[in-house]
Amino acid sequence: MDIDHLLEQTAWFKGLSAPNRETVAAACLRRRVKKKEIVFLEGDRGESLFLLAQGSIRLYKAGPGGREAIIRIVKPGEIFAEVILFEKDRYPVTSVALKDSILYALPRAKFHEMLKGEDFRRDFIRLLLEKHRYLTERIVSLTSYDVETRLFRFLRDQFGELEEITPGMSKKDVANAVGAMPETFSRLLMKLRRAGALKWEDRVIRLKKGFWKKTEF
Amino acid sequence: MDIDHLLEQTAWFKGLSAPNRETVAAACLRRRVKKKEIVFLEGDRGESLFLLAQGSIRLYKAGPGGREAIIRIVKPGEIFAEVILFEKDRYPVTSVALKDSILYALPRAKFHEMLKGEDFRRDFIRLLLEKHRYLTERIVSLTSYDVETRLFRFLRDQFGELEEITPGMSKKDVANAVGAMPETFSRLLMKLRRAGALKWEDRVIRLKKGFWKKTEF
DNA sequence: AAGATTCCTTGATTCAGGTCAAGAAACTGT
DNA sequence: ACAGTTTCTTGACCTGAATCAAGGAATCTT
Numbered sequence: 001m002d003i004d005h006l007l008e009q010t011a012w013f014k015g016l017s018a019p020n021r022e023t024v025a026a027a028c029l030r031r032r033v034k035k036k037e038i039v040f041l042e043g044d045r046g047e048s049l050f051l052l053a054q055g056s057i058r059l060y061k062a063g064p065g066g067r068e069a070i071i072r073i074v075k076p077g078e079i080f081a082e083v084i085l086f087e088k089d090r091y092p093v094t095s096v097a098l099k100d101s102i103l104y105a106l107p108r109a110k111f112h113e114m115l116k117g118e119d120f121r122r123d124f125i126r127l128l129l130e131k132h133r134y135l136t137e138r139i140v141s142l143t144s145y146d147v148e149t150r151l152f153r154f155l156r157d158q159f160g161e162l163e164e165i166t167p168g169m170s171k172k173d174v175a176n177a178v179g180a181m182p183e184t185f186s187r188l189l190m191k192l193r194r195a196g197a198l199k200w201e202d203r204v205i206r207l208k209k210g211f212w213k214k215t216e217f
Numbered sequence: 218m219d220i221d222h223l224l225e226q227t228a229w230f231k232g233l234s235a236p237n238r239e240t241v242a243a244a245c246l247r248r249r250v251k252k253k254e255i256v257f258l259e260g261d262r263g264e265s266l267f268l269l270a271q272g273s274i275r276l277y278k279a280g281p282g283g284r285e286a287i288i289r290i291v292k293p294g295e296i297f298a299e300v301i302l303f304e305k306d307r308y309p310v311t312s313v314a315l316k317d318s319i320l321y322a323l324p325r326a327k328f329h330e331m332l333k334g335e336d337f338r339r340d341f342i343r344l345l346l347e348k349h350r351y352l353t354e355r356i357v358s359l360t361s362y363d364v365e366t367r368l369f370r371f372l373r374d375q376f377g378e379l380e381e382i383t384p385g386m387s388k389k390d391v392a393n394a395v396g397a398m399p400e401t402f403s404r405l406l407m408k409l410r411r412a413g414a415l416k417w418e419d420r421v422i423r424l425k426k427g428f429w430k431k432t433e434f
Numbered sequence: 435a436a437g438a439t440t441c442c443t444t445g446a447t448t449c450a451g452g453t454c455a456a457g458a459a460a461c462t463g464t
Numbered sequence: 465a466c467a468g469t470t471t472c473t474t475g476a477c478c479t480g481a482a483t484c485a486a487g488g489a490a491t492c493t494t
Contacts (some may be wrong), residue, residue, distance in 0.1 A: 389442080399442070399443090404443085407444090421447070
């Protein structure tokens with residue numbers, strides 16, 4: 001996917017005028033990362049925010065004793081590390097590729113320039129508010145729902161209400177994303193398989209037919 | 218405290234030019250709320266964001282079965298409900314006064330107008346990014362620390378590293394803010410008192426001398 | 435000041451999910 | 465195809481915190 005095309009279909013870059021978009025495209029540095037490669041570490045200095053073109057990126061933050069709390073999983077078309085814009089010059093989270101990915105680094109100065117455009121600015125603020133809401137929902141989710149519910153919410157949010165999902169990441173990673181230990185997660189999957197609700201084999205998750213209809217979160 | 222004076226000393230309103238500030242002041246609707254009074258409910262339609270002048274406001278979101286997850290506690294000088302700006306016309310959380318409070322309602326249209334000012338905009342985006350970081354930290358806190366640690370972090374964040382704190386809210390509210398049940402919280406306080414680390418009597422929390430020095434979070 | 439709420443404490447009990455351990459299975463690079 | 469990782473599963477066990485229950489303290493109301 002080339003950068004120009006990507007920007008065109010990226011939710012809030014597409015509002016840009018064509019020349020504006022070209023400015024962005026020109027300023028972007030394309031970067032490929034392999035699965036498991038780290039894009040930046042928590043605490044790293046940086047000057048750029050990123051736009052994910054292909055693949056999937058996990059953002060997490062270290063807790064005490066190597067524990068990690070997943071902040072979110074970035075999907076293609078989304079940007080991440082916007083915090084670098086004003087806040088400080090260090091990334092507050094670590095980002096690592098869940099699969100081979102392609103991303104574009106957009107220097108902060110360039111972005112500031114773009115923020116002069118009224119439409120762009122509006123979209124950007126909207127985007128921030130959206131993330132804001134997402135994070136508050138995540139807090140509710142982590143504090144008031146159990147692992148099982150969190151799993152289903154994760155699947156719905158991330159892939160939609162499909163009966164067949166190819167998550168493209170390991171069970172361990174999903175466990176992590178729903179905030180559970182691998183062992184706990186494994187046991188949960190076993191329980192669900194026995195109950196006939198879901199099975200995860202050969203990288204594919206199969207939900208029971210009509211599963212989503214009945215569920216209420 | 219009058220509105221003009223308030224704006225002057227509010228972190229990111231103070232950057233406004235005097236005439237700009239007057240515009241805001243003129244557009245603001247002063248509102249008093251009594252302790253326990255609800256400012257708006259999750260799901261309510263609304264047009265305004267709020268600036269807290271005096272008092273303390275609790276923002277929370279309902280989980281399943283009446284459970285509530287505290288999103289944050291607003292302190293004087295801070296704004297809340299910014300989400301109303303673009304996102305949608307309904308508040309995503311409930312806000313209730315923890316004490317008698319004074320706040321100013323700022324209509325969204327007016328705010329949009331203000332966003333045309335470059336400085337103001339910059340500050341606003343910075344503010345959003347700050348909250349963003351706060352929320353991600355909250356996620357880490359809730360998922361990787363136990364209630365005790367969360368309590369100390371809460372106290373530090375909210376009141377600073379003092380040896381004597383007057384939280385101005387009930388134990389129940391603090392319990393809630395750190396994501397614990399009142400019973401659990403009560404037991405924790407008992408444990409800490411016995412250990413000589415902290416006692417909470419007559420609305421005042423007294424930490425052991427030098428307490429904050431040693432702690433590491 | 436009595437009555438009604440709401441808040442706080444303490445006890446007993448339960449449970450989801452974390453921890454430790456140790457194989458089995460699935461990938462990885464060479 | 466093989467050794468070497470990493471991931472996955474399963475078992476035994478533990479524990480922090482929720483739940484249920486119930487009495488006492490504080491606060492608000494009239």
